[in-house]
Amino acid sequence: xxxxTYKKIELTGSSNVGMQEAIESAxxxxxxxxQNMRWFEVVETRGHIDNGKVAHWQVTIxxxxxLGV
Amino acid sequence: xxxxTYKKIELTGSSNVGMQEAIESAxxxxxxxxQNMRWFEVVETRGHIDNGKVAHWQVTIxxxxxLGV
Amino acid sequence: xxxxTYKKIELTGSSNVGMQEAIESAxxxxxxxxQNMRWFEVVETRGHIDNGKVAHWQVTIxxxxxLGV
Amino acid sequence: xxxxTYKKIELTGSSNVGMQEAIESAxxxxxxxxQNMRWFEVVETRGHIDNGKVAHWQVTIxxxxxLGV
Amino acid sequence: xxxxTYKKIELTGSSNVGMQEAIESAxxxxxxxxQNMRWFEVVETRGHIDNGKVAHWQVTIxxxxxLGV
Amino acid sequence: xxxxTYKKIELTGSSNVGMQEAIESAxxxxxxxxQNMRWFEVVETRGHIDNGKVAHWQVTIxxxxxLGV
Amino acid sequence: xxxxTYKKIELTGSSNVGMQEAIESAxxxxxxxxQNMRWFEVVETRGHIDNGKVAHWQVTIxxxxxLGV
Amino acid sequence: xxxxTYKKIELTGSSNVGMQEAIESAxxxxxxxxQNMRWFEVVETRGHIDNGKVAHWQVTIxxxxxLGV
Amino acid sequence: xxxxTYKKIELTGSSNVGMQEAIESAxxxxxxxxQNMRWFEVVETRGHIDNGKVAHWQVTIxxxxxLGV
Amino acid sequence: xxxxTYKKIELTGSSNVGMQEAIESAxxxxxxxxQNMRWFEVVETRGHIDNGKVAHWQVTIxxxxxLGV
Amino acid sequence: xxxxTYKKIELTGSSNVGMQEAIESAxxxxxxxxQNMRWFEVVETRGHIDNGKVAHWQVTIxxxxxLGV
Amino acid sequence: xxxxTYKKIELTGSSNVGMQEAIESAxxxxxxxxQNMRWFEVVETRGHIDNGKVAHWQVTIxxxxxLGV
Numbered sequence: 001x002x003x004x005t006y007k008k009i010e011l012t013g014s015s016n017v018g019m020q021e022a023i024e025s026a027x028x029x030x031x032x033x034x035q036n037m038r039w040f041e042v043v044e045t046r047g048h049i050d051n052g053k054v055a056h057w058q059v060t061i062x063x064x065x066x067l068g069v
Numbered sequence: 070x071x072x073x074t075y076k077k078i079e080l081t082g083s084s085n086v087g088m089q090e091a092i093e094s095a096x097x098x099x100x101x102x103x104q105n106m107r108w109f110e111v112v113e114t115r116g117h118i119d120n121g122k123v124a125h126w127q128v129t130i131x132x133x134x135x136l137g138v
Numbered sequence: 139x140x141x142x143t144y145k146k147i148e149l150t151g152s153s154n155v156g157m158q159e160a161i162e163s164a165x166x167x168x169x170x171x172x173q174n175m176r177w178f179e180v181v182e183t184r185g186h187i188d189n190g191k192v193a194h195w196q197v198t199i200x201x202x203x204x205l206g207v
Numbered sequence: 208x209x210x211x212t213y214k215k216i217e218l219t220g221s222s223n224v225g226m227q228e229a230i231e232s233a234x235x236x237x238x239x240x241x242q243n244m245r246w247f248e249v250v251e252t253r254g255h256i257d258n259g260k261v262a263h264w265q266v267t268i269x270x271x272x273x274l275g276v
Numbered sequence: 277x278x279x280x281t282y283k284k285i286e287l288t289g290s291s292n293v294g295m296q297e298a299i300e301s302a303x304x305x306x307x308x309x310x311q312n313m314r315w316f317e318v319v320e321t322r323g324h325i326d327n328g329k330v331a332h333w334q335v336t337i338x339x340x341x342x343l344g345v
Numbered sequence: 346x347x348x349x350t351y352k353k354i355e356l357t358g359s360s361n362v363g364m365q366e367a368i369e370s371a372x373x374x375x376x377x378x379x380q381n382m383r384w385f386e387v388v389e390t391r392g393h394i395d396n397g398k399v400a401h402w403q404v405t406i407x408x409x410x411x412l413g414v
Numbered sequence: 415x416x417x418x419t420y421k422k423i424e425l426t427g428s429s430n431v432g433m434q435e436a437i438e439s440a441x442x443x444x445x446x447x448x449q450n451m452r453w454f455e456v457v458e459t460r461g462h463i464d465n466g467k468v469a470h471w472q473v474t475i476x477x478x479x480x481l482g483v
Numbered sequence: 484x485x486x487x488t489y490k491k492i493e494l495t496g497s498s499n500v501g502m503q504e505a506i507e508s509a510x511x512x513x514x515x516x517x518q519n520m521r522w523f524e525v526v527e528t529r530g531h532i533d534n535g536k537v538a539h540w541q542v543t544i545x546x547x548x549x550l551g552v
Numbered sequence: 553x554x555x556x557t558y559k560k561i562e563l564t565g566s567s568n569v570g571m572q573e574a575i576e577s578a579x580x581x582x583x584x585x586x587q588n589m590r591w592f593e594v595v596e597t598r599g600h601i602d603n604g605k606v607a608h609w610q611v612t613i614x615x616x617x618x619l620g621v
Numbered sequence: 622x623x624x625x626t627y628k629k630i631e632l633t634g635s636s637n638v639g640m641q642e643a644i645e646s647a648x649x650x651x652x653x654x655x656q657n658m659r660w661f662e663v664v665e666t667r668g669h670i671d672n673g674k675v676a677h678w679q680v681t682i683x684x685x686x687x688l689g690v
Numbered sequence: 691x692x693x694x695t696y697k698k699i700e701l702t703g704s705s706n707v708g709m710q711e712a713i714e715s716a717x718x719x720x721x722x723x724x725q726n727m728r729w730f731e732v733v734e735t736r737g738h739i740d741n742g743k744v745a746h747w748q749v750t751i752x753x754x755x756x757l758g759v
Numbered sequence: 760x761x762x763x764t765y766k767k768i769e770l771t772g773s774s775n776v777g778m779q780e781a782i783e784s785a786x787x788x789x790x791x792x793x794q795n796m797r798w799f800e801v802v803e804t805r806g807h808i809d810n811g812k813v814a815h816w817q818v819t820i821x822x823x824x825x826l827g828v
Contacts, residue, residue: 063187072291149688167688488566641708675783709778
């Protein structure tokens with residue numbers, strides 16, 4: 001195992017289905033431009049309420065990826 | 070956008086199905102008496118274990134709603 | 139209600155299905171050796187990303203159980 | 208066990224006797240208007256000092272009670 | 277000094293002028309229905325950005341007031 | 346002073362008398378099976394409310410003890 | 415409302431006038447290269463002291479913006 | 484009310500009787516050299532265990548006092 | 553750059569004008585007895601409410617200064 | 622990758638040489654009885670001062686290991 | 691001193707030698723693409739354990755650099 | 760063991776060699792004027808970056824010492 005350097009960025013994904021879908025949505029969006037994503041950490045879970053019901057789930061995550069390999 | 074004031078209250082919802090159902094249950098219960106709920110933030114996730122299995126999910130959220138509109 | 143003492147241990151469960159399955163997996167594994175588990179508290183939610191998708195969910199929980207009953 | 212919803216409110220009790228009395232004072236005061244209180248959690252402990260001695264203990268707690276049963 | 281009990285509620289005030297105005301706006305709004313407010317504590321400061329400029333300041337505070345005097 | 350290693354475990358003691366009794370109860374219970382306990386740190390103080398009164402104090406502590414001496 | 419993904423970056427703005435000016439300065443600087451900024455959250459407020467007076471205000475904020483719209 | 488400045492210092496008091504006595508011991512000791520102490524805030528509660536029993540309570544507090552009146 | 557040692561003290565400044573004035577008031581008061589103050593960090597913002605209005609702003613800061621130069 | 626469960630325990634290692642040696646000392650001690658240790662996380666760094674010099678470094682870590690493989 | 695804006699990014703460096711080497715490794719890697727780095731703050735220290743020994747140190751830092759000078 | 764009172768002060772030591780040297784430098788500097796220092800706790804680790812390399816390590820510690828013995 002060589003000495004890698006990782007960068008962590010903070011993303012907020014949203015979904016009207018649920019928490020996991022919000023996380024997966026953010027990871028999928030990030031994969032369009034970032035290679036070598038390795039892990040995520042949930043930072044915060046929130047959501048919008050509309051008309052007395054949960055209308056949107058929003059999950060903020062940190063995503064770590066290998067720098068410059 | 071006028072200068073709204075929001076109040077945030079803290080609720081714990083429970084469900085024997087899962088985390089999202091616990092959150093939705095708290096929001097539904099609150100909607101019986103509170104108008105104009107706008108968002109929620111997850112504060113804590115816990116649960117009861119019975120007979121070696123998760124028997125109840127309990128999620129504490131803060132709910133924000135517009136004051137006096 | 140007599141004066142119980144509880145011990146809390148920290149476990150990380152993992153699952154390629156989702157967050158709840160990771161928690162349930164840890165509780166099930168712990169139930170092989172621990173009697174009288176009573177509750178859990180979620181401490182941290184993370185996961186592995188492989189090929190631009192969430193490949194594994196990892197949830198760290200504290201599990202409380204009654205000591206020496 | 209049905210799916211209850213709990214509300215948590217934040218109170219600061221005070222006493223010139225001690226910490227427990229400050230907590231009990233807040234719980235007693237709250238019981239005048241709130242039914243079905245179930246648990247409390249200590250948030251912060253402070254106090255006033257007068258003439259080089261502790262003159263008043265102030266303990267902030269969260270109190271959880273069952274909503275609308 | 278008798279043994280008062282205080283209740284703390286959480287409010288978010290907003291203003292397009294600044295942080296202090298957001299706090300003062302929340303306090304003024306609360307004063308319409310709450311007597312005996314005694315202090316506030318800033319919990320969080322946020323704001324909306326519109327067209328590359330800060331458009332709205334939002335400050336969340338806890339407000340403490342004397343219960344039932 | 347040689348280079349000791351300490352292990353810290355997390356316990357929740359309970360008492361219907363008070364906070365100190367809850368801590369002492371947990372330490373006494375732990376002393377049945379653990380040798381060489383050296384210190385404790387209070388992590389959280391909670392309690393049950395029954396009939397508008399504090400019925401049970403619950404204090405969670407970490408207990409440190411010397412490993413394998 | 416479609417399922418947006420937001421990215422949050424951390425900036426420190428500075429000003430010799432005050433806290434709000436430090437925040438506004440960071441937002442203005444960021445607007446030169448970032449489109450679609452939506453909100454900010456204050457993380458930390460500091461400053462330099464020179465000759466017994468506050469000489470510079472430094473406020474660290476997180477700025478959220480819509481990814482790839 | 485004029486514009487006072489307060490200084491806060493951090494003290495750890497100890498007692499073999501209990502938590503309150505540890506706090507009061509620290510306040511009494513501080514009163515030998517500090518005038519105008521106004522309030523305290525509990526920061527941390529710990530203790531020594533000797534022979535399977537709590538032998539010493541140690542409470543760390545912050546003490547606020549008026550500067551230079 | 554030689555190896556300086558800094559000391560950090562905690563002060564609470566107050567003002568009936570605003571948050572910045574409370575900070576500046578604390579720094580000015582401290583400058584009467586402390587040389588070589590270098591920076592401050594905001595720890596907490598609170599205030600008194602009187603008659604339904606903010607009457608006093610109180611900001612707690614840590615102030616760092618060079619030791620013994 | 623199958624669905625592992627990990628347990629995390631909290632250890633404090635000490636050394637009169639330095640921080641890394643305190644961590645390595647705790648890991649070595651734990652390896653006498655625990656198989657399959659996988660990672661550690663630093664929780665707290667402290668030390669004893671004797672005669673105006675650092676005499677002992679104490680680092681508290683959490684150690685994660687695979688349960689029951 | 692003009693009104694600079696700084697950006698802070700989060701990096702995880704790793705090393706099989708030690709904590710400082712992990713930090714220095716992350717800073718060196720970042721210097722390949724980032725100009726004007728000014729400071730770092732340690733966020734988290736972890737490591738891998740292999741065969742009962744620390745095999746890799748991983749330190750997460752935030753790095754601040756001047757924007758667009 | 761009599762009932763000692765300890766005071767804790769906050770210091771930031773710096774060194775161009777490393778983290779431990781920064782801590783030791785702060786302890787040595789403090790020993791010039793403070794008797795009976797007993798322990799330290801690391802609060803924060805930072806540093807300056809110059810020309811793409813770590814140029815200075817800065818570690819903030821709390822130092823506890825016995826009051827008035």
